[in-house]
Amino acid sequence: KQEVTQIPAALSVPEGENLVLNCSFTDSAIYNLQWFRQDPGKGLTSLLLIQSSQREQTSGRLNASLDKSSGRSTLYIAASQPGDSATYLCAVGTNAGGTSYGKLTFGQGTILTVHP
């Protein structure tokens, strides 16, 4: 059974800092890994998707890496801003015969607060 853990559970940083969020998973047979952000009471916004054959993806100030063999992914946020304050969720699509059948297993999330 796939289990996903995110560390730290909460993080508070001053504006402008670079930061790293960590995600680990127990079953390396993944199909893909996706990072999301969630604002309070809202749905999930997709940030980055990494396919199992990829090592990293970048979008603006965000960079996500994937090390399947060690069961780890990191989300790097450069030059953080107050608008980055949200809960960040890591989700793993487990490989089931060549597809994930839509099932994502989520971590509990990291609550990020960026203060001015």
Place this chain on the structure above:
Amino acid sequence: KAGVTQTPRYLIKTRGQQVTLSCSPISGHRSVSWYQQTPGQGLQFLFEYFSETQRNKGNFPGRFSGRQFSNSRSEMNVSTLELGDSALYLCASSMTGHEQYFGPGTRLTVT
């Protein structure tokens, strides 16, 4: 391109009643997945539909069911509601194996 839409956005029901939630995926997406989010359990997978067939199911009781129509729109139904069913219900659509896009969710409160 319109995003994933869910209706209704908020719902209050009484224990023992049943409820139906609706999800319209992004145009062209044939896969629709449903998730339950609670403060205690986080986000948990309910089921996934593709081309009107349930392909995968999470560990939820039979009171939770769903279906998908030929236009890929999906509904989920919860019968005999319990207090513990209070949650944010999220649906996501995707092209198989690709990035999942989530809707804004339906906030269900059971009293």
